[in-house]
Amino acid sequence: MRRRRQPREELNNKERWLISYADFITLLFAFFVVMYSVSSVNEGKYKVLSETLTGVFNAPQRSFQPIEVGDQPQRLVNAPSDDVIPPPVTEAPRNPEMDAQARTEALRAMADQLAMEFDELINQGVITLETSERWLELNLPNSMLFNSGDAEPHYDAFAVIGKIAGVLQGQDNAVKIEGFTDNQPINTQRFPSNWELSSARAAAVVRMLTMEGIEPERLAAVGYGQYQPVARNDTEEGRRRNRRVVLLVSRDASIRGAMR
Structure with missing residues (x-):
């Protein structure tokens, strides 16, 4: 079949x-x-985002009610009138009883504390610390705080800034943060040049210090780009030395006076 x-x-x-x-x-x-x-979250970026969102949700209400046509705008209960003198602008806390010599000795004491905190890295030449009668200069390589071409701090940067903030807390000294790069050009949507990159990195350090409790009135951020090198840019070692963030702690309390 x-x-x-x-x-x-x-x-x-x-x-x-x-x-x-x-x-x-x-x-x-x-x-x-x-x-x-x-699972591979950048913990540094997560911490910055978390702090930023906390500040946003804790901020006071900024919305307003629109005024209907023909109505008179309501006067705020706590709004200052024309006869009320606005409060004076306050500066960072300062100790007027300290003379120049006492402030210099206090600055040297802060330098000794920083030297103890970063003793191993200073001995290895990774960090440099210099002092004078008017300034304390702490030189940090960019690689300790940021990834290449980025201004968002990585996770290890928070421990470094936390140690620095522990020394600065309880003082009134002005602090200027300076950002520097090498001469390698950068042209991204966020950073059209090294000016923006160095300024953003200095501002990021200021942001981290305020997160650690340092008064913002004491702080200033400055970006120098590639134009203040400490070494030649024609070698990899020289470019590495030029990529840095410098914290200048002033003997004085006035941040604007310290920058002049």
Whole structure:
């Protein structure tokens, strides 16, 4: 008896489970890739984002009610009238009883504390610390705080800034943060040149210091770009030395006076 041949369509239907199985394997692979990317969070960026969101949600309400046509604007209860004298602008706390010699000795004491905090890194030549009668200069390489071409601090930067803030707390000395780069050009949407990159890095350090409790009235951020090198830019070692953030702690309390 002649055997009946199975239709071609029935044979194809038996192989369709392979398509569903392949789709399942692809989705499973994509799931594990997403899970891995979520677990590899940049903790430094997460901490900055967390602090920023906390400040935003704790900020006072800034919305206003629109005034209907023909109505008179309501006067705020606590709004100052024309006869009320506005309060004076306050500066960072200062100790007027300290003379110049006492402030110089206090500055040297702060230098000794920083030297103890970063003793190993100073001995290795990674960090440099210099002092004079009017200034304390702490030189940090950019690699200790930021990734290449970026102004967002990585996770290890918070421990470094935390040690510095521990020395600065309880004092009134003005602090100027200076950002420097090498001469390698940068042209991104966020940083059109090294001016913006160095300024953003200095401002990021200021932001971290305020997060650690340092009064913002004491702080200033300055970016010099590539134009204040301490070494030649034609060698990798020279460019590495030029990529730096410098903290200048003044003997005095006035930040504007310290910058002149």
